[in-house]
Amino acid sequence: MGIQGLLSALKSIQTTKHLSEFSGQTIAVDAYVWLHKGVFTCATELATGKPTIRYVNYAMEKVRLLRHYGIKPYVVFDGGPLPAKKGTEVSRKRRRDEQLARGNLLASQGKHSQARDCYLKCIDVTPQMAFQLIKALRAESVQYVVAPYEADAQLAFLERQGIVSAILTEDSDLLVFGCKTVLFKFDPVARSVVSISRADFASVTATSADSNGISLVGWSDTQFRAMAILSGCDYLPSIPGIGLKTACAMLRRWKTPQAVVRQIALEGKKRVPKGYLDQFKLAEKCFLHQRVYDPLAEKLVYLTDVDLRNWDDLAEAYIGGDLESTLAKKLATGDVDPITLEAMVDINPGYSPGSRILRDLDNGKSAAHTFKGKSNSGKKKNGTILNFFGPNPIIPPQPRSPPKAITSAGKASGKRTLAEVMDQDVTAKKKRKTPASAPTSPATSSKFFAALEGYGIRRKSFGTAIKSCADESCARLEKENPASEDEVESAHDGDSLVVHGYAESEVEECFSSIVEQEDGYISPTSSMSRGENDFSSPVQTSSRPFVDCDDSDFGVDPVSSPPAAVSLFRPQRLPQSPSLVRADSLDKVLVHASPDNNPLVMKSGFVDLKDCFGHESWSEIDSGEESVTPPYPSPLTPDELIQTYASRMDQSEELEPKDPREEELRANALRTQVVAAGWRDRWAHDSSHTQNEQSFLKRRETNITPTGRHRLLHPASVIAPRHTVKTLSSRKSLTLSEDNWANSNLKGNSNAKTLGFDAEKVTSTEARTRLERFRFRVVVQCTLFLWTLRVSRLVMMNSYHGT
DNA sequence: CGTCACCGTAGAT
């Protein structure tokens, strides 16, 4: 990823900075890194399809750490696949499947640690997982945006617009995108980052230590970018044998990439791929003009405006097609899957951050006495440890943010004892008056599996939900294809894994909220805020309306700073001092949290585990507003559970019929082909690759998601191709390419299709059935545990009331 | 000398 060797070549201008130096600033964060690292905490769960949100907690801890230092994180997620990126993903996908299979094998042999190693290698971050993090970000009013395509370009855009003042990532590409301040190597322990400033490039000389002989003196952005691309980047592999150093040297000698490539060809020692220069131009366009989401205008824009004289459909498609603005907005807010462009499926609806037990932790006595002794210096109020370990209340909830957002979340909500937990539960219970005549769940033999037994209920409520969220574009789509509502619904999974997920996360919290928090944290002072020195950072105000990649750019523009953004929007600097931060002014640029009634977040008729336990255990969850979930009568007894478990086991075969599964695989393959428009041969950098591999399921559509395999269980979840195609056609790049390639790919590639199916089958049937049973067993165990917990709690409560 | 392929490692708890 990124530019090989670039970071090490820039060692001389790397400076380590403490987080406190960024206090008061808004910093864009590449979420990908955190999600990926977070996966390590729960690889086994993810690989085996066991719902977990540990990766969310991992990322949220980082977010909270930043906020603790007065930094406003602006979290940026990756979006859809950019045509420019070729499908090395395909071979990865295959490796992943192999690893998953191996892991399952090892797990079945009881070699769990070895299995985990395999699982680690087969996990990928899916948009659905990202959505779990988005839910948490919403709940804590953290700014975020899902990039239409690559997070890198989006990050660069945010900085260029002045929306953020620095970028936190691990990807050296950001420098090629022209970012001014990029922060690498975030160290949560040392609370430090390594900063690289564009302004310091000029001091990278061939003689400086660690520069590896490259010199950036006097180079324009265009030249720097050319060097990066020549040396090999994500959009274009280098001419074999050309690395960073030769690219740099030759560019110094020959000035333009055209001349460099001509020279390489002339020398004849290295083979220059056919059409390399054209691809070079396209790669350059990706760095310059890639499509991004403008949170102010709420639509897609070019990272830098294009010169229409130098623009064509190919370039247009290459840098990412446009999207209709309502769809773009939904994508940016996470309500739409950036890959499929269909409504986001909440793979773990039971996880609703913000609605935690003990919500009043931070509003009163318990917090006060629990955290007394902690340093409050630096912050006038809310200076407790919650700033770090819990949601940061400094920034008020955004207008559309639900009131329940301000709660304590996550496992580390502070130092607690079991007694306190009980105490608060009782208090909360008292506060909330539950009418005895509260509606109860439908009379099913098992409430726990009501969702399974009562599909009608789920269908109905979700259908309503869909309707309520449908905007013009969705509505239009549905009109064009009346079946789409059903299809979208069926893409939503309603099996017991959802319930399981709830159990898992809640169990985790039960434990961790009982365990005492470790002491020893001292709130650091955030007084020293070394703002950016504007004198050392020349901001070029380009008078040219366009930035192009013509030869003439070379040597013409030696100023070492990126071209100023075309002033569609005021390029505002952010206030450097915390005291100047005004949430209301900054919040305007936010992607607002979705309304609370987001049907995908809402409990849409699914049965949560909590529904099985009677309302008292969970009464706090929705307090303060209309309870979404009606209280239910008494929980299942263990016996009931076991009974249900047994019957469920019997059902598992029936739930996996052969036909619909094949149909679904077919649909998936088709959808993949449609989505993978950009990967088609004529755009691929290396046509020897992947002509036949294109139709594998793509990276982020793999079956390895927390509940990934659920799709295969539900015949109803087949996504009809025609619907898919219709939806996808709203991507411009797809629209314009449908004619030329769809036919050839879909018809001419039956080979690949077959391959794709086989790969899918390898991991399926038996293993999945086994997994299903395994997971179900865990469901039951968790449930039993919670049940026990509840009983003991009731006992304690009784004694409490008794006195 | 630079590039590339290979290796072991950290990353998480």
Next chain:
DNA sequence: TACGGTGACG
């Protein structure tokens, strides 16, 4: 998965 270090190659 991505990184740094190693050795082989041209």
